[in-house]
Amino acid sequence: MTLNKVLSILLILLCTVSGRLKAKATTQIVVDARGRSVQIHCPIRRLVSLNEDSLEVIRILHAQNLVVGVDNRIPGRPFFWPVLKNRPTVGKWNEPSYERIAILHPDLVLSYGNRPGLELEKKLGPLGIQVLRLDFYKMLSMPREIKTLGMLLNREREAEIFLKWYHRKLDLIQDLIKKDPHQPRIYLESYSNYHALGPSSGGYEMGVLAGGQNIASHLSIPYPEVTPEWVLTRNPDVIIKTVSSMAAYRSGNPETLRKIRDRIIHRPGWRNIRAVKTGRVYVMESDICAGPSAIIGIAYMAKWFHPRQCSDLNPEEIHRQYLEQFQGVAYRGIYVYPNEH
Amino acid sequence: MVVSRSCSSPRNTIASYRSITKKKIVFLCLLLGILLITILIGLAVGASSLDLSSVFSALMREDGLARSIVVELRLPRITVAVLAGWGLALSGAVTQAILRNPLASPFTLGVASGAGFGAVLGILMGHGLHQWLIASSAFGFALLTSFFILLVAQLKNVSSETMILAGVATMFFFSSLTSFVQYLGTMEEVHEITFWFFGSLSRAGWQEIGVALLMIAPPTPLLMKWAWSFNALMAGDESAKTLGVNVWRIRLGGILLASLITAGAICFTGIIGFVGLVAPHIARMLVGSDHRFLLPTSVLLGAILVVNADTLSRTLWVPQVIPIGIVTSFLGVPFFFYLLMKRRRDYW
Numbered sequence: 225m226t227l228n229k230v231l232s233i234l235l236i237l238l239c240t241v242s243g244r245l246k247a248k249a250t251t252q253i254v255v256d257a258r259g260r261s262v263q264i265h266c267p268i269r270r271l272v273s274l275n276e277d278s279l280e281v282i283r284i285l286h287a288q289n290l291v292v293g294v295d296n297r298i299p300g301r302p303f304f305w306p307v308l309k310n311r312p313t314v315g316k317w318n319e320p321s322y323e324r325i326a327i328l329h330p331d332l333v334l335s336y337g338n339r340p341g342l343e344l345e346k347k348l349g350p351l352g353i354q355v356l357r358l359d360f361y362k363m364l365s366m367p368r369e370i371k372t373l374g375m376l377l378n379r380e381r382e383a384e385i386f387l388k389w390y391h392r393k394l395d396l397i398q399d400l401i402k403k404d405p406h407q408p409r410i411y412l413e414s415y416s417n418y419h420a421l422g423p424s425s426g427g428y429e430m431g432v433l434a435g436g437q438n439i440a441s442h443l444s445i446p447y448p449e450v451t452p453e454w455v456l457t458r459n460p461d462v463i464i465k466t467v468s469s470m471a472a473y474r475s476g477n478p479e480t481l482r483k484i485r486d487r488i489i490h491r492p493g494w495r496n497i498r499a500v501k502t503g504r505v506y507v508m509e510s511d512i513c514a515g516p517s518a519i520i521g522i523a524y525m526a527k528w529f530h531p532r533q534c535s536d537l538n539p540e541e542i543h544r545q546y547l548e549q550f551q552g553v554a555y556r557g558i559y560v561y562p563n564e565h
Numbered sequence: 566m567v568v569s570r571s572c573s574s575p576r577n578t579i580a581s582y583r584s585i586t587k588k589k590i591v592f593l594c595l596l597l598g599i600l601l602i603t604i605l606i607g608l609a610v611g612a613s614s615l616d617l618s619s620v621f622s623a624l625m626r627e628d629g630l631a632r633s634i635v636v637e638l639r640l641p642r643i644t645v646a647v648l649a650g651w652g653l654a655l656s657g658a659v660t661q662a663i664l665r666n667p668l669a670s671p672f673t674l675g676v677a678s679g680a681g682f683g684a685v686l687g688i689l690m691g692h693g694l695h696q697w698l699i700a701s702s703a704f705g706f707a708l709l710t711s712f713f714i715l716l717v718a719q720l721k722n723v724s725s726e727t728m729i730l731a732g733v734a735t736m737f738f739f740s741s742l743t744s745f746v747q748y749l750g751t752m753e754e755v756h757e758i759t760f761w762f763f764g765s766l767s768r769a770g771w772q773e774i775g776v777a778l779l780m781i782a783p784p785t786p787l788l789m790k791w792a793w794s795f796n797a798l799m800a801g802d803e804s805a806k807t808l809g810v811n812v813w814r815i816r817l818g819g820i821l822l823a824s825l826i827t828a829g830a831i832c833f834t835g836i837i838g839f840v841g842l843v844a845p846h847i848a849r850m851l852v853g854s855d856h857r858f859l860l861p862t863s864v865l866l867g868a869i870l871v872v873n874a875d876t877l878s879r880t881l882w883v884p885q886v887i888p889i890g891i892v893t894s895f896l897g898v899p900f901f902f903y904l905l906m907k908r909r910r911d912y913w
Contacts, residue, residue, distance in 0.1 A: 316748065416759070418767050418886075443885060452767060453638045454612035454884030456630070492641065492770050493633035 254372045257337030257359040264354055268377055270330040275317045277360040277515030278334040279308065281370055284386045284516060284550045285379040293328045295320070297470065304473045304553060322347045332356055332376070361426035361514035363433055363522070367391075370516065386516070386550055393519050393542055394433070397526045400537060401435035404530040408461035410436035411499070413488075415468050415510070418455075419447045426514050427466060434525030436462065456493055462528055463488065463499040468510035473557040481507045481561035504528065509559045517546060524560050589858045592851070596865040600647075603869050607643045607876045608635060612884045645769040645777070646875040646889075647868045649837055650844070652781040652830030654867025656823035657841035658848065658860055659788055662795035663819045666725040670842035671707075671827040674728075675735030679710030680828040681836055682739040685746055685758050700776045703832035707824040710735055715820055763888030764835040766875050773833040780829025784822035785864070791815055792856035799854060839894045840867050843901045850904045870897055 249267065256262045272293035273279045279298070282291060288307050293314040302309040312328060315321040318339040325333060330353060335344060337359045345355045356376070358369040367387050374383025412421035412431050421427035421438070425446035431438050439458040440450065465488055469480060485507045494500050506528055512521040523539035540563075544555040609617040613634055623631035653671060660669040660676075671677040683706030687699035717723060717731045747758040769777070794815045797805040802812050831837065848862035874892040881887060 319748075418765075445885065448885040449765070449767070449888070450884045451612045451638075451879050451886055453634050453879075456634060456638065457613040458884075492637035496630050496633050 252376060254356070254376065255368075256357045257362075257365070257369070258357055262356060264332065264356060264376055266376060266378075268331045270328065270332075271377075272314055272325055272328060272330040272333045274314070274320055274333065274335040274340070277336075278358060278373075279305070280515050280517060280551065281360055281373055282334075282377075283552065284370070285374055285377055285382045287377045287379055287382075290377065292330055293325060301470065301473065306553065320344075325353065326351050329353070334358060334373075336361075359426075360516060361518070362424075363426065363429040363518055366516065366518075389545070389549070390516070390519055393523070397434065397523060397534070397537065400533045401526055401530050403533045404435065407435060407437040408529050409439055409458065410462045410464065410529065411439050411455055411458070411460040413463070413465045414447050415466060416447070416449075418449055418452060420450050421466070422446050422448050426518065430513065430518055430522050430525060431464075434522045434529055436525065436529045452491060452493065456497055459497055460499050461502075461504060463497070463505045464525065464528070465505075465507045466510055466513050467507055472509035472511045472559050475558045476556075478558045478561045478563075481509075481558065485561055507561045511557070512543070512559050516550070517543075520546060520559075589852050589855075593858065593861055593865065596862065596869070600865055600869050600872070603872045603876070604643055604647070607646070607872050608639050610876060610880050611639055612879070641770055641774055642766050642875060642879075643872055644774050645766050645834060646871040648774065648777050648781055649766070649830045649834050650840055650867035650869070650871030651785075651864045652777075652826045652867075653837065653841035653871075654844035654848075654863040655781075655785060655788065655860060656826045656830070657843075657867075658845035658856070658863040659795070659819050659823045660841075661845055662798055662856060663816050663823075664725040664728055665799060665801075666729055667846065668729050668842075669725070669732075670845075671823065671830075672736065672836075672838055672841055674714055674732035675710045675737075675739060676707050676714075676732075676824055676827050677831055677836060677838075677841070678736040678739035678743070680704070680707035680824075680831055682706050682743045682746075683828070684832045685743050687832075688758075689746065689750070689754060697776065700780065700828065700832045704780065704825055704828035706739070707828040708821065710739070711820045711824040715817065764831075764837040764890035764893075765886070766834055766889055767886065769833040777829045777833055780832075781826050784826055788819070788822055789857075789860055791819065792860055795819075795856040795860075796854070799856075835890070837871065837890050837893055839890075839897055840870055843897050844870060847897075847901060847904055 249265070252264050252266055253261050254264060269290060270292045271282070271287070271290040273282060273291060274295050276295070276297065279291070279294065282288060291308060291311055294308055294311045295317045296313045296315055297317070298305050298311070299309050299313060312324065314324040314328070317336070320340060325348060333344070333348060333353060333355045335355065335357050337357045348355055358373065360366050360369055367390065370383050370387060371380075374380045410431055412427050413419065414421050414425070414427065420440040420443065421431070422440045422443040422445055428438055428440070428446070439455070439460050440448070465484060467481070467484055469475070485505055488494070488505055489500050499505055506524075508521060508524065511517060512524070520539055520543045523537055523542050527534045527537050527539060543559070547553050547555045605617065608620050609615070611634065615623070615631055615634060619631055620635050623629070623635040626632045656676075657670040660671065660674060661667060663669070671680075680703040684699050684703040687702035690698065690702075713735060714728055714732055718728050721727075723731075743758060747755050750758060794805070794810045797808045797810045798812065798815065805812050827841070844867040845859065845863040848859050848866050852858045852862045870893060871889070874889055874896050877896070878887045878889050878892040
């Protein structure tokens, strides 16, 4: 490579970086997860994230360098967060330390729509710290929210690249499941036993996008406790239990997931459920059930719901692409059980 | 129905005593009948449309969906409800007698919170797999709490009111410890622990029932046998000693057995508040303070209350389940106030 070429590349890089650094001070009006119009003053140079979903989006947007504070789960997953594991922690995702946030003096704090409560804005507002609530775990609003954050962080292009990839995968899944006239009846269970994933939960939307008919669709609560008897009488074709071990990425052994599945199969009376009789009971880690990575969970679900139509669909490959292209970490871990090919 | 009466004439004392005793026995039989009817209603209703005749025919069959629903889902749930009501009410009545305090119960003394914390530790350590680990951990902490309260009482010779205060403080301590474990826990553990605060009868199967039964049933006849001693204790330690009661032995044994029963009642169901405090009071209003009748009446009332609460919790908002702890309070508190207003104020 000639010296001129090297200098040209350096000049281009310098222009890009300085362009971002010298971003104009503007005020953007965006819609948050609560449906409110929120004024955000840009540029955002210092960012605190209160949950992993938004951190994954930040990594997709190549904006890790802006993060000055993370929630207390991040240091516990050093393999998945090799860069952010050493950033200062600001407490729990739903009960952060306002004092710690204040010390870091970020331009913006990212949190879920409902938790922490509105005290977050009340405490941080007077300190000049802006709060933006985005629910990246909800599939239907996620693309819009990624665009919003991309715009605020001056990373529209990165957002666009990811969303193109995401929609390509989602469209592929939708095309495949359309070929199946039968919509299987599904029972999705949250982390807590006998608590269904009902409407307005992230898992519910995933089930719908994967072409399943959720037996809890008429319920009004996102995570209602239901009677085992009701599940038995609704007789679902597929059962999916979500778990949150926080160890999926470094795990190489499906034993824990197998045990959880065994316990579901052996629940009293459940041997009469069609899903148990036919062996269509699956366990899925939370790593692929929320946030932008939920597309991987949807791919697995589609394969389980429509095995014939989705026989060529390869969720592991989608996962590999997601981790390597958009998260910058190597593909590894155990996320579902059983994982039939 | 109120069967407690004071004797109006000294000449008819024996006849009157026999009559009252007879009435109380009839009342106990009546309560047993109500409990059986309550159980049958519980068996006959649920998320699926199985009526009573289908329930009986399901019981006769060897397999099938209806049998699974009745035998594997409804029956264990109702059995757990009976055991929880029985255990909490009995340990409440015994604690109230031992401490001679109407505010005493497994909850106000912190024993239930101790047991709850122990069970949560057991769940987290054994990943919810080992019933004996959960039960023994619950019992261990229940016992620890009881001994602490007794130790405070013994060392400082404090009043029963002070013991209740110590108990309330212990309750807050263990609740905080449980919350702390929850705070540190993963999402999944947080969900598991949250169930403790609301109570749930969905989780216990026959294996857990066996463990709980072993913790609740054997101490029951022993406590019933001590009914006279509890009566004597209610008159004060000095009077009890005069009547030949070994006060320390009864107090220590009583608290030990009440702890075991409390741990058995809640280690697989979570915290079902209120029953342990109020069922003995309702029983006292109905049959008086003679522990020979008070203890079995409390047991039956506790069981009736929890079984009814469970039936309502799973049928009011099908298929969703309203946490049992909420329904027991909704059912029991108005009834308790009704009795409180209707009865004389000095029933204790």
